[in-house]
Amino acid sequence: MKTRKFFAALSLGLLAACAQVSPHEAVHNTNVRKAAQSARTRSDHDALTKYFEDAAREMKAKAEEQKHLLEHYEEKGYLYGRQAQDLKSHTAALLRKYEANAEENIKEAALHRQMAQEQAKRDFAAHQGHVVDAAKQGSNPN
Incomplete structure (x- = not known):
């Protein structure tokens, strides 16, 4: 009897862990995708x-x-x-899926970190250009 209860609880746990993406997560993923496409500033990329x-x-x-x-x-x-054997196969497949997703997310994070750094450099260069232009205008009385 204890084995049956244990197996039933374990099966429910597996079922919950293997559930498909919920509508909320799907909308959230869509929002993240849109945010990634429209990111323009350093803070967006951060x-x-x-x-x-x-x-x-x-x-x-x-x-x-x-x-x-x-x-x-x-x-x-x-x-x-x-x-x-089915449980082992299913669990191994989930393990591979989660590891692949983690790797994909790490790559995305690195990409956006690089974009944020590039944006910071552009912002700094633009700011320096304004400072130089202002200094030239201040020292050149017309």
């Missing part, structure tokens, strides 16, 4: 960098969770009978 770094951390945590679960299935596969 915010996107933070978002993608946080998302990467979250994906790494989920991957670690799946890694522990996979180890459990490999060590205690006999508890799950015929379903053990």
Whole structure:
């Protein structure tokens, strides 16, 4: 009886972990995509960098969770009978998915960090140009 309850609870946990993207997440992803396309300022790129770094951390945590679960299935596969192999395969697939998503988010964060640095350089150069122009106008009485 305890095994059945344990298996039922574990199945529900897996089902929740494997759920498809919710409509809220889909809208959020669309909003992030739009924000990335319309980012113009350094602060825009800094915010996107933070978002993608946080998302990467979250994906790494989920991957670690799946890694522990996979180890459990490999060590205690006999508890799950015929379903053990399916559970292992499913967990391994989720692990790969989360690791790939984490890597993708890390790359996006690096890209936006680079864009923010380039924007900062452009802003600094533009500011320096205004200072030089103002100095020239002040020393050149017409």
